[in-house]
Amino acid sequence: MAEAETQGKQVKPILPFLHISDNPDEKPYLAGSKCKSCGATYLGARMACSKCFSTEPMEDVKLSDKGELHVFSIVHQSAPGIPTPYVAAIVDLPEGVSVRCNIEGVEPDPKNLKFGMPVEMYTEIVHTDRDGNDIMAFKFRPAK
Amino acid sequence: MAEAETQGKQVKPILPFLHISDNPDEKPYLAGSKCKSCGATYLGARMACSKCFSTEPMEDVKLSDKGELHVFSIVHQSAPGIPTPYVAAIVDLPEGVSVRCNIEGVEPDPKNLKFGMPVEMYTEIVHTDRDGNDIMAFKFRPAK
Amino acid sequence: MREVAMVGAGMIKFGRYPEKGVHELAAQAALLALQDADMTMKDVELLASGNLYQSSAMIGQRIMKEIGQTGIPVINVANACATGSTAYREAYMAVASGAYDTALAVGSEQMGKMGLLGGGGGGGGGGISPEGIVGSGLMPAVFGQAGVEHMRNYGTTEEQFAKIAVKNHKHSMHNPYSQYQVEMSLEDVMNARTIAWPNTLYMCCPTGDGAAAAVLTTMEKAKQLTTEPIKVATSTLTSDPYTERDLTMPDVNTLTKNASKLAYEDAGVGAEDLDLVELHDCFATAEMLHYENLGLCGEGEAGKLIDDKETYVGGRIPVNASGGLLSKGHPLGATGVANICEVYWHLKGQAGGRQVEGAKVGLAHVIGLGSACTIHILQK
Amino acid sequence: MREVAMVGAGMIKFGRYPEKGVHELAAQAALLALQDADMTMKDVELLASGNLYQSSAMIGQRIMKEIGQTGIPVINVANACATGSTAYREAYMAVASGAYDTALAVGSEQMGKMGLLGGGGGGGGGGISPEGIVGSGLMPAVFGQAGVEHMRNYGTTEEQFAKIAVKNHKHSMHNPYSQYQVEMSLEDVMNARTIAWPNTLYMCCPTGDGAAAAVLTTMEKAKQLTTEPIKVATSTLTSDPYTERDLTMPDVNTLTKNASKLAYEDAGVGAEDLDLVELHDCFATAEMLHYENLGLCGEGEAGKLIDDKETYVGGRIPVNASGGLLSKGHPLGATGVANICEVYWHLKGQAGGRQVEGAKVGLAHVIGLGSACTIHILQK
């Protein structure tokens, strides 16, 4: 990762709301925005508040890396070229934001997943793009 | 052409209304359909008459290979990979049908084209497809 | 707004038509609907066409080149799986507004090999799709999760979801328009390979091509054409309201609940008045949720509703007498018009072996993610 | 049908926005229009979105996710180059019908590098495109031929067509929303390379991204908001009628002639009452034809109209005071809303350096091949 940067290559997030700092000591996090009028919180940015229509610029918030498993599905057939099976889950974060993610660290079987179980976010390089940049994804796993 | 056929390969029309007979002695022609109720004539087939709405099956008609130049443009820039310049023309056939075509056999310059000038259709193999079939196109040129 | 009546329905058997252009399928359905209404394009004052994958291809105008060009306004619409029913609503609004007397709605789609795995996904950074790496935006996962939420809330079982598929495949046996007409046991359904848990293969709608069309006119004109006019009692369309989780997990429930509330109000009809329902069973899990969303039973009672076979033809409130999308297939742009045609045929007593006897009021529901929900209630 | 008024206009400068999503461009224009109307999404009861290349991508709903989700009906429409104006018409019909009081229309497009060479062509046999082998279905050729037909009929000259481009590029100098603002001499235009004779490069609209939006409401509500409400006197949409040659050569004339006849009737206004016109100059040749099609001059007199500079701002009937598509660019789905916004700004006296003084009645015209023609007349 540090190497890639020295060579002018970058670590890029798989989705725009995964925030990767220039400072390698800072852990990547999910970036949210919070409406100053009504407090509604969003994953990523919004031009205006979807709930109260306020156009006042929102407050950037750093979302928690701990949450709980809301629901999931075990996907056995996906688009061509996507490896299966995987756990496709919805995780609720304490800020009132939900996030779509994979749950790793468990066999993809319903019996290994409990509604409301605590999960934690981690990141991983999942791909190197054509220009040699590393693509970083976020995933969740059962919290230790 | 006959060779291609012996090998199981075919001569195929570039557009469905170019009729190619199994009999090599018969000249390819533009196929039209004529409404039995109102006489409106179409290039190719229609499910019902666009003019009078009759759903009675139409009469197949063999369109003339002679017509006159209605209008044209000289195209100098087209989609990627399409050689230019070419004469893109509208030719009126005596059956009351117009056909979109290229005019060949003249330099693509407005001064070589006269409104109403007589033109005639001919065919040419323009391409061989992946399966080895010859693709036949129709073109028009100043009538002799 | 004037009273609107439906006076013609047309549909081709859903299936594979790779050799045809989609505008030809659409034109075929349009001709059937016009024939049913004893009309030609000459009588039509506005055409609305619904097609999703080829929404920019001027399908509405191409239909007219095939069957009659009169210069009338043509509108091409797209609204995910609710594309066809949005076209129907355009025709409804055209007549209800007083601007046009007769309008034609046509829904069509050629799915190729895309199916419900197409779309979704969305662009990620660096030219790699996030699909399967950060969860899933694809329909099977989304509707798997929606079913699992029902399990979480009410203890619904895999078997109960599977029973819905058993019912719909059984219904399909009497529907000649259905792409598949294959009866299956509970074991057949449950033992099939899982697509996205808890839905197995036979709990997911198959891919296919199709087209359906409807002719709408004023109630006044309809009464001149028939002694038993079918009234379009409501044409309701909603989108997602703000809800906390919807921004990530498409909220198929709130959308449909809002739509059904509005629709019942607008039609002056309650769920208890319905004789049949055609609802959007893109997956077996979806049908379960919509039992409650449409008020066919109370919250949390959907599992019992299918356990008691109340939604079979012959039960208290037959759902998807046509076999549903699970059997018929789901050509996206066609679906919304096709399920209204099905309700229409029941009210006209023309539904053959699957006829719901004495049907007087029927509801057709479609939901498209992203999101759009339509509800149409027809009334004899 | 109720009287409808336009109470808000919004538009972003047309250009290249490769780093943005098209729904963001659309949402930006929507916010501007709402701001102009002193409203938020809370006041909007129906949203119509027009986008062509991404017509199946639920742009309407994605706009709402950006600026406010209220669960209202959303309709996504496509109608070739008339896509945006068809969305505007949806909003108009929603209000005129009496079903909704306030509706928002948004047109947007991201053209990438496609431009008007995209689309067209169509499938040939054996996996080879007939483009350039059996004529041309692409826009430059089609509008080249349409211009040549005018030459054939009336002796119109290459120079006369070029003069139209000179005028529009001159007008663009005062329009900050225009993608290009470059004044050109007749020689500059005529000496540029030919794209499709008789149109040279500067006689063809450039490719670009863009978005525009409009807020419509009842005349009653508009009168509460402003002392000078702008009435939408007609929203007319037509498709191709049957004509002999149209099946091969898109008949841009009959379509527009029919639409203008209907529009003048519906609005109770004649061509002689117009103070300005924004018409569909995708190519310089097109503007020439539409002078006659819209009745701005008699048949065969269009060449003289431009020779006499009557269509300049300051002339008898200013056409494309905005710089037209030739300067502004032509983001397909945005165009139809943008040219109505331009007319609106003139009637409100907000058109800056390009203002047509004292403008009270204006017409916006769009034609999409395949085919759809819209005409909107706004009136102070």
Ligand SMILES: [Zn+2]
């Ligand atoms: Zn807020």
Ligand SMILES: [Zn+2]
């Ligand atoms: Zn006929």
